[in-house]
Amino acid sequence: MYLTRAATVLICSVLSAAAAATEWIVDNDRSRLGFIATYDGVGFDTRFERFDTRIRFDPQQLENGLFDVVVDIASVNSDSADRDAGMLDLEWFDAEKFPQARFVSTGFRQTGAGAFEASGRLTVKGITRSIALPFTWNDAGNGARLKGKTLLQRTDFKIGTGEWATDPIIGFEVAVVVDLHLNIKN
Amino acid sequence: MILGMFVLGWIAVNYPMSPAKIKLFVWHKSIGITILILVVVRIAWRLTDRTPALPNHMRNWERRLAHASHTLMYLAMVIMPLSGWVINSAANFPLKLYGLIRWPNIAPADKALQTQAELVHVTLFWILAALLVLHIGAALWHHFVQRDEILTRMLPGTTRRLRKQGD
Numbered sequence: 001m002y003l004t005r006a007a008t009v010l011i012c013s014v015l016s017a018a019a020a021a022t023e024w025i026v027d028n029d030r031s032r033l034g035f036i037a038t039y040d041g042v043g044f045d046t047r048f049e050r051f052d053t054r055i056r057f058d059p060q061q062l063e064n065g066l067f068d069v070v071v072d073i074a075s076v077n078s079d080s081a082d083r084d085a086g087m088l089d090l091e092w093f094d095a096e097k098f099p100q101a102r103f104v105s106t107g108f109r110q111t112g113a114g115a116f117e118a119s120g121r122l123t124v125k126g127i128t129r130s131i132a133l134p135f136t137w138n139d140a141g142n143g144a145r146l147k148g149k150t151l152l153q154r155t156d157f158k159i160g161t162g163e164w165a166t167d168p169i170i171g172f173e174v175a176v177v178v179d180l181h182l183n184i185k186n
Numbered sequence: 187m188i189l190g191m192f193v194l195g196w197i198a199v200n201y202p203m204s205p206a207k208i209k210l211f212v213w214h215k216s217i218g219i220t221i222l223i224l225v226v227v228r229i230a231w232r233l234t235d236r237t238p239a240l241p242n243h244m245r246n247w248e249r250r251l252a253h254a255s256h257t258l259m260y261l262a263m264v265i266m267p268l269s270g271w272v273i274n275s276a277a278n279f280p281l282k283l284y285g286l287i288r289w290p291n292i293a294p295a296d297k298a299l300q301t302q303a304e305l306v307h308v309t310l311f312w313i314l315a316a317l318l319v320l321h322i323g324a325a326l327w328h329h330f331v332q333r334d335e336i337l338t339r340m341l342p343g344t345t346r347r348l349r350k351q352g353d
Contacts, residue, residue, distance in 0.1 A: 039208075041285070043280075080278035081277075081300075169208050
């Protein structure tokens with residue numbers, strides 16, 4: 001009786017492990033999550049120094065995939081102390097009131113060899129919108145690399161209010177850039 | 187041009203953060219780089235061309251003061267835009283002259299360097315302002331009190347005439 005129950009538990013756990021897609025952890029030192037915006041028509045790179053991820057992904061089991069990424073807005077870094085401080089202001093990210101941004105995937109589809117698209121909900125400054133994130137996935141044994149990019153309109157999230165909302169000196173179009181080096185979570 | 191930059195720079199610094207502030211700064215930076223180029227050309231010209239001699243009635247201390255203030259003005263006119271260029275570079279702001287020509291950065295992104303360059307820039311503002319007051323005051327003094335050719339000879343075409351007289 002006891003043995004049968006143990007065997008059942010064992011079988012169930014093996015089955016559920018097989019059903020769940022692989023979990024990944026981000027190698028923060030080698031990864032980048034940020035955006036490219038423009039100042040007077042010239043692009044500048046920005047990255048977030050701190051972000052937490054829960055990534056479950058297996059190209060063979062797209063239905064079990066999950067991206068859940070929480071970004072610490074105040075960790076924004078564009079190698080410009082003045083600009084970084086300015087981005088946290090009320091008119092921009094309003095980091096005091098909205099300290100985090102979050103992306104949660106709702107589904108995945110394959111678009112080519114090693115190419116996929118994640119659909120999901122992006123919340124920035126308290127505003128949630130559905131977005132698509134096209135990305136490539138390169139599996140390399142115990143590691144993988146995820147590279148993606150998607151274009152957003154900053155005004156969709158009320159980033160840049162008042163005069164900034166209509167003045168293109170800080171460009172409306174912003175490219176979100178993701179380049180993550182991943183290791184299998186044990 | 188320099189007086190205009192004093193005013194433009196002063197307004198831009200004190201203007202509340204807005205698209206207009208950025209545009210004021212784009213103008214300030216664009217004109218500053220233009221002045222830098224013009225001053226470099228001017229110095230090359232000055233070094234290769236003969237400057238007419240100072241009037242004979244000038245005393246030695248007057249001559250020394252004139253030379254020193256001219257040298258200082260040229261130095262200030264070079265370092266002023268250079269330090270501005272360093273501020274913009276160290277702050278890691280991109281620059282397109284007059285919104286058209288992409289201009290490179292001269293220094294790496296560095297907050298400490300930016301602060302130092304800002305100190306140089308604002309200190310030179312006062313020094314150059316004082317030198318200009320001295321320069322313009324001296325020119326007017328030469329013209330109205332000394333009644334010599336110092337002011338009028340700055341006009342185009344007069345140098346040649348003065349040189350002929352001297353020959």
